[in-house]
Amino acid sequence: MTTVDQPVDVLLRDGSTVQLRQISPTDAPGIVAMHSRFSERTRYLRYFSPYPRIPERDLIRFVTVDHRDREAFVVLAGDQIIAVGRYERLGPQAPEAEVAFVVEDAHQGRGIGSVLMEHLADAARRNGIMSFVAEVLPANGTMLRVFADFGYQVQREYADGVVHLSFPIAPTEATLEVQRGREHRTEARSIARLLAPRGIAVYGASASGQGVGAAVLGHLRDGGFTGAVVPVHPSASTVAGLPAYPSAVDAGVPVDLAVVAVPPDAATAVVADAAAAGVHGLVVISAGFGEAGPEGAAAQRALVRAAHAAGMRVVGPNCLGVANTDPAVRLNATLAPALPPAGRVGIFSQSGAFGVALLAEADRRGLGLSSFVSAGNRADVSGNDLLQYWQDDPGTDVIMLYLETFGNPRKFARLARRIGRAKPVVALASPARPVGVGDTDGPDEVAVAALFAQSGVIRVDTVSELLDVGVLLANQPLPAGGRVGVVGNSSALTGLAATACAGQGLAAAEGYPRDVGPSAGAAEFAAALAETAADEGVDALVVVFAPPLPGQLTDVDADVTAALPAALALGKPTVATFLVGRLPAGVPAYGGVEEAVRALARVHRYAEWLRRPPGVAPELAGVDRDAAQAALRADTIDPAALLAAYGIDVVASVPVDSADGVADAAARLGFPVALKAAAPGLRHRLDLGAVRLGLPDESTLRQAYAEVAALFGADVLVQPMVPPGVACVVELVEDPAFGPVVGFGLGGVATELLGDRAWRAVPLTDTDAAELVDEPRAAPLLRGHRGAAPVDRAALADLLLRVGQLADEQPRVRSLTLNPVLARPDGISVLHAQVRVGGVVARPDTGPRRL
Numbered sequence: 001m002t003t004v005d006q007p008v009d010v011l012l013r014d015g016s017t018v019q020l021r022q023i024s025p026t027d028a029p030g031i032v033a034m035h036s037r038f039s040e041r042t043r044y045l046r047y048f049s050p051y052p053r054i055p056e057r058d059l060i061r062f063v064t065v066d067h068r069d070r071e072a073f074v075v076l077a078g079d080q081i082i083a084v085g086r087y088e089r090l091g092p093q094a095p096e097a098e099v100a101f102v103v104e105d106a107h108q109g110r111g112i113g114s115v116l117m118e119h120l121a122d123a124a125r126r127n128g129i130m131s132f133v134a135e136v137l138p139a140n141g142t143m144l145r146v147f148a149d150f151g152y153q154v155q156r157e158y159a160d161g162v163v164h165l166s167f168p169i170a171p172t173e174a175t176l177e178v179q180r181g182r183e184h185r186t187e188a189r190s191i192a193r194l195l196a197p198r199g200i201a202v203y204g205a206s207a208s209g210q211g212v213g214a215a216v217l218g219h220l221r222d223g224g225f226t227g228a229v230v231p232v233h234p235s236a237s238t239v240a241g242l243p244a245y246p247s248a249v250d251a252g253v254p255v256d257l258a259v260v261a262v263p264p265d266a267a268t269a270v271v272a273d274a275a276a277a278g279v280h281g282l283v284v285i286s287a288g289f290g291e292a293g294p295e296g297a298a299a300q301r302a303l304v305r306a307a308h309a310a311g312m313r314v315v316g317p318n319c320l321g322v323a324n325t326d327p328a329v330r331l332n333a334t335l336a337p338a339l340p341p342a343g344r345v346g347i348f349s350q351s352g353a354f355g356v357a358l359l360a361e362a363d364r365r366g367l368g369l370s371s372f373v374s375a376g377n378r379a380d381v382s383g384n385d386l387l388q389y390w391q392d393d394p395g396t397d398v399i400m401l402y403l404e405t406f407g408n409p410r411k412f413a414r415l416a417r418r419i420g421r422a423k424p425v426v427a428l429a430s431p432a433r434p435v436g437v438g439d440t441d442g443p444d445e446v447a448v449a450a451l452f453a454q455s456g457v458i459r460v461d462t463v464s465e466l467l468d469v470g471v472l473l474a475n476q477p478l479p480a481g482g483r484v485g486v487v488g489n490s491s492a493l494t495g496l497a498a499t500a501c502a503g504q505g506l507a508a509a510e511g512y513p514r515d516v517g518p519s520a521g522a523a524e525f526a527a528a529l530a531e532t533a534a535d536e537g538v539d540a541l542v543v544v545f546a547p548p549l550p551g552q553l554t555d556v557d558a559d560v561t562a563a564l565p566a567a568l569a570l571g572k573p574t575v576a577t578f579l580v581g582r583l584p585a586g587v588p589a590y591g592g593v594e595e596a597v598r599a600l601a602r603v604h605r606y607a608e609w610l611r612r613p614p615g616v617a618p619e620l621a622g623v624d625r626d627a628a629q630a631a632l633r634a635d636t637i638d639p640a641a642l643l644a645a646y647g648i649d650v651v652a653s654v655p656v657d658s659a660d661g662v663a664d665a666a667a668r669l670g671f672p673v674a675l676k677a678a679a680p681g682l683r684h685r686l687d688l689g690a691v692r693l694g695l696p697d698e699s700t701l702r703q704a705y706a707e708v709a710a711l712f713g714a715d716v717l718v719q720p721m722v723p724p725g726v727a728c729v730v731e732l733v734e735d736p737a738f739g740p741v742v743g744f745g746l747g748g749v750a751t752e753l754l755g756d757r758a759w760r761a762v763p764l765t766d767t768d769a770a771e772l773v774d775e776p777r778a779a780p781l782l783r784g785h786r787g788a789a790p791v792d793r794a795a796l797a798d799l800l801l802r803v804g805q806l807a808d809e810q811p812r813v814r815s816l817t818l819n820p821v822l823a824r825p826d827g828i829s830v831l832h833a834q835v836r837v838g839g840v841v842a843r844p845d846t847g848p849r850r851l
Contacts, residue, residue, distance in 0.1 A: 008850040009308040013111035013182075015190035016280065016311035017851065020119060023072040023084065025063045030074070030081035032059065039105045045140040046102040048162075062086075071123050075103075075112055078309050082107045085116030087124055087132065095130040096166075113146040114182060118848035121169040134165045151175035183849050184388050190313050191381070191389035194281040195324045195371050197256035199228035200333060201248040201277065203270045204261030204286070207236040212285050213261030214240060215335055216321060220259075223332035223339070228253040232273065248277035259321070259333050260284045264299040267317075268306050275310035282307055283333055284316035290377040291318055304379050308851070319376030320352035325369050326395060334372070336360070343368010344397040345474050346390045348383045350375050350404045354463075358402065361463060367471050370396040380851065382407050387415045391422065398473045400466060403429040410739040410845035413455045413761045420456025421614070424473050424606055427457050428466045443735060443743070443759040450775075451738050454760055454768065458606050468599040471588045476573040478607040481539035482506045484600070485532040486513035488544035489520050493577070497542045497593045504601030509538045518546075533570040540600055541574040544593055575600050615767025620802055622647035625809065632812055632837065639835040646806045648799065648818075650830045651722055657714045662705045663698050665718040672696045672721045675704050677712035683832050684727065684747060684820045694721055722829040725822035726781055726791055730799060731757070732807050732816035739844070740807040742800055746778040747820045764804030769797040782823060791823035799828060811843040 007021030035043075035054055043051045054062070065072050065086070072086035085101030101116045124132070136143050144163065147154055151174035152167040200220060204213035217240050220229050230251040231239035238244055245251045248258070258274040260267060260282055267286065274282065289300035300317060307314045315322060321334030325342035332339055336356050340363040347362070347369060349355035355374040362369060370393065373386055383401050390396045399419070416425050429452070443451060452459035460466045484501050486508055488494040494513035501508050516528045525545070532538055543564070564587050568574055575588050575596040590596035628645035631638045640650055654665035655678060666673045675692045676683045682690035690712055692704040708716055727747030735741045738761040745757040758775035760768040773782065773796050784790040799821065807813060817834045 010115050010850055011183075011186035011190055012115070013109075013186060013189070015186060015193050015313075016110075017190075017308040017313065018082070018112070018311065019076045019309065020073055020115065020850075021076070022067060023063055023065060023074050023086075025060075027074055027081060028059055028063045031062055031084065034081045034084070034104055037104055037106070038102075042102065042105050042108075045137055045143070046100070048137065067123075068127050069097075071120065071127075073116060073119055073123075075116065076309075077107065077311060083112045083116060085113075085120050087120050087129070089127075089129060090133070093128075095128065096133055097124055097129045097131075099124075099132040099134050108142065111182065111186070113143070114150065115849060117146060117150060118179060122848045124169060130170065131166060131168045136163045136165060137161075138163055149178065151178040179849065184391070186849075187385050187388040188392060190281070191373075191385050194257060194283070194313065194315065194322060194381075195331065195373075195389075196326070196329050197227060197280070197331070199230060199251075199253050199255040199257075200225065200331075201230045201232050201251075201255045201258045201274060201279065202261070203232045203258060203273075205231050205233070205239050207233060207239050207244075209240065211261065212335060213259070215337075216259050216261065216285060216333055217242075219332045219334060219337060224330040225332070226328060226330055228255070230255055247273050248279070249273075251277075254278070256280045257333070258282050260316075261286055264288045264296060264303075264317075267299065267303045271303065271306040271310060271312070275312065279312060281313045281315065283319065283322055284314060284376070285319060285321060285335070286316075287318045289317040290379060300377060300379050307380070314380035315373060316376040317379060318352060320349065320355040320374030322374070323369070323372040325371070334359075334374070338363060339372070340367055340369040342370070343474060344370050344395060345400060345470055346370050346386065346393065346396040346398070347372045347400045347402075348375065348386045349373075349402040350378060350383070351402065352376055354402055358463060358466075361467055362470075365467055365471055367467060367474060378407055384408055384411050384415055387412075387419055387425070391415075391419045397423060398470060399423055399425045400470050401425065401427040401429070402466070403427055408844040409735070410761075410843070413451075413738055414845060416455040416457045417614070420606075421610065424603075425457050426460060426466060426469050426473070427452065428460050428463065443733075443741060443757070448735075448738075448759075451735075451741065451759055451761055453605065453609065456606065456609050458602050460602065464595070465598070465602075468588075468590065468595055469602050472573065472575060472599045472603055475586045475588055476568075476575075477571055478610070479540040479573050479600070479604050480607075482604050482608075483509040483537055483539045484512070484542055484597075485509045485535060485538035485540070486542045486544070487516070487525075487528050487532050488513070488546075489516050489518050489525065490544060490546045491515045493544040493546060493593055497544055497577075497597060500594050500597035501542070501601075504597055506540075506597065506601050506604060509535065511535075511537075529564065533568075533572055533574075538572065540572055540604070542593070542596060542600065543574060543576040543578075545577075546579045573600065573603070613767060615765030617763055617805075618766050618801065620647060620798075620805060623802075623805065628806070628810060632810065637835065637837050639833055642806070642810075642813075642835065643830075643833055646802045648802050648806075648830060648833075650818075650833045651719055653832065654718045656716060656718060659702050659705050662701055662716065662718055666695070666698065666701055669718065669720045671701075673701065674719045674721055675701065675708060676717045676719070677708055678715035678717050679712065680832075680834055682712055683717065687749065719831065722822060722831070723824055723826075725824035725829065727820040728782075728796065728823050728828075729757075730803055730816075730818040730821055732803055732813070734814055735759075735761075742772065742804050742807065744772040744796075744800060745776045746781060751776070751778050760804075762804050763808045764801055766797070766801065769800040769804070772800050773797050789825045791825055792827050793823075795828045796821070796823055799830070811846070812837045812840060814838045 007019050009017050010020050069089040074081045075083040083103040087097040087099045089097045103112045154167040157164040202217045205217040206214050231242050231244040232248050233239050233244040236244050248255050255277045258279045260270050289296045304314050323334050324331040336359045352374050390399050484506050486494050486497045494515050498508040498513045577590050577593050577596050624645045631641035656662050656665050672694045677690040695701045729745050729747050731743040740762040741759045743757045743759045756776045758772045773793050782791045815836045818830050820831050822829045
């Protein structure tokens with residue numbers, strides 16, 4: 001939510017940043033100054049007249065709004081207002097408002113109009129305005145395109161020389177697609193400007209050659225950067241053999257990137273100097289910011305604010321740096337003295353120290369690098385920005401991420417789902433929930449791993465696994481299935497490989513493993529590999545070789561590794577463990593059989609995800625969003641009304657605390673009834689005697705109440721009986737790594753004890769919902785286990801979709817539990833619901849664009 005106290009920074013079409021905030025009366029001088037810079041054409045197109053100056057009466061009205069019926073936002077570049085947009089409601093309580101905005105000539109064409117439109121529409125919707133109207137001169141083609149390109153259903157009328165536009169402003173799939181497309185292009189462009197600069201200014205490199213600044217400067221110089229390298233030093237004329245200047249602008253060359261290695265208290269002065277030179281972004285190597293306590297956090301906020309005000313993005317602080325191996329750039333602005341060879345893998349590391357180790361190991365394994373970014377404290381640029389960039393980068397085929405935490409989990413999951421369809425994303429990220437984060441039970445480690453898989457992310461546990469998978473993806477095609485042909489010259493190793501395949505969800509193909517024997521020569525080994533690669537029953541190859549005697553080959557005239565290229569030519573992924581000899585380029589080599597098979601299995605699961613249809617979010621009948629809002633606006637939330645607004649009916653439940661109350665409730669509901677202890681943890685505990693079912697008359701009911709009250713207290717619930725079914729549980733929780741997630745499992749003490757739940761991140765597709773129903777280990781009970789009739793699994797999937805839509809649209813709902821849900825062949829019954837809500841919060845990855 002944008003408020004007077006919370007201005008937001010936004011990215012424009014060219015990748016630069018500006019600030020957007022609500023207008024205030026103190027903006028009057030800035031509005032007058034902006035108006036004075038307008039061309040005559042801009043004034044005429046906005047005001048339909050020359051309007052050479054703003055009368056005092058109009059100026060007061062422009063800058064004085066109530067932020068409800070009249071709203072206005074200004075856009076600032078630095079301290080200068082460069083655009084203003086406003087809406088004004090067409091009468092008291094009217095559902096329509098007139099919208100208009102104007103952008104200073106020098107800043108037109110940068111996408112400011114679309115940003116203003118997003119924020120104005122969001123503010124209007126929150127104030128009950130449902131549609132906008134606008135009047136535009138036919139000659140104002142730019143403004144007409146802004147409205148037309150937004151995805152709204154715009155109606156046009158031409159009268160009296162003016163084009164009259166009207167359109168509803170409720171978000172739709174079309175408007176979200178347009179907004180996210182703009183988000184993608186602006187974020188990708190902002191990163192592209194960092195990774196392919198024309199020139200680089202280095203601040204904080206000492207003339208003595210000591211310190212991190214000097215180290216980065218040396219790596220830039222020695223790495224062959226193709227642009228200008230400008231050391232900025234207050235007194236030295238040369239640094240590291242390069243001409244130095246007291247200010248970046250003094251160098252007289254284009255400078256797009258600044259590397260900053262100065263103490264925190266000097267950082268804002270560096271920002272000002274870099275801005276004067278036209279720098280687009282900062283890579284802040286220096287420590288002592290957010291990681292150093294409250295004072296450092298304040299310095300970090302000031303740094304980012306100053307950089308954004310100057311239109312710049314920030315990598316870091318406390319980061320390792322950035323690199324780009326493109327021969328046209330050859331950028332090594334990192335603390336790593338050497339980079340891996342040029343290749344097609346993009347690497348993001350949150351940790352600087354970890355990034356050094358990662359680059360060194362990638363170099364050792366020959367994993368080719370396209371670009372690298374270490375985000376450090378992630379004060380601005382994050383892994384999500386890099387995903388946006390790498391999606392369209394023609395030089396990157398594989399994306400590898402090291403993630404300590406998620407800044408915007410919903411956005412990460414959304415981007416990964418989209419990008420993973422084109423390029424594999426491998427993430428080293430802990431499956432464990434951070435200690436002290438979240439106040440409800442949620443996905444366990446196995447379930448979190450499944451959530452990554454749902455988004456198409458190949459999650460790994462160690463640096464070694466990250467590189468194991470990366471090397472395979474970078475050099476080999478994806479497997480067409482899970483049938484593995486194991487070939488080797490050691491029965492022990494081939495047997496071990498076959499066992500490892502079974503443990504990783506792969507299967508040894510029919511007729512394998514194949515042991516050619518320890519005495520087999522290169523020709524025999526090559527023939528076996530060629531036959532396996534040509535076998536239509538084999539989807540991937542695992543090749544193992546061990547010398548019969550240490551340091552000796554069986555055929556001294558031919559290296560068995562020479563047999564591999566012919567097998568690779570048939571297009572099936574091949575992994576190898578050779579205990580002697582050097583593998584040819586393009587063959588992923590592993591130190592052990594288990595590592596090779598594990599990497600192959602992870603890539604196989606990713607390939608399976610690609611083959612599955614992505615699913616769609618179906619339009620659900622019976623959803624009433626206005627009723628849902630009414631249920632949440634009440635002083636005391638009405639859970640039943642909220643659920644009913646999403647088509648989820650809960651069986652009536654009457655709370656009572658006396659025998660007479662029980663009898664009256666049963667008379668209203670009609671016998672037979674169920675009697676349950678009221679405490680949430682007891683409502684489904686038939687095994688403890690807290691639930692009594694099928695009570696046929698008042699006498700039996702009163703006797704049951706006396707027994708339950710004696711054991712569990714006077715407060716009970718009375719419900720009408722419904723047909724029996726398989727008890728299920730549906731949950732919604734807020735997960736720290738993925739945002740809202742929906743869980744499904746079967747009811748009962750045993751399944752709860754074992755944590756037999758499947759989880760998916762919101763929003764759910766029809767594919768997600770179907771997989772949720774089938775994934776729990778106890779799911780066979782739903783399909784007719786041991787002769788029982790199968791339940792209506794489609795009804796369960798529909799229920800999950802409704803819970804997912806509620807979670808997606810109602811951020812105030814923090815958790816939800818439906819327990820039990822009885823599933824039968826003819827449908828389902830939700831017996832109990834528990835809903836917990838919180839205050840209004842801005843949920844990440846919703847609303848108009850902002851950094």
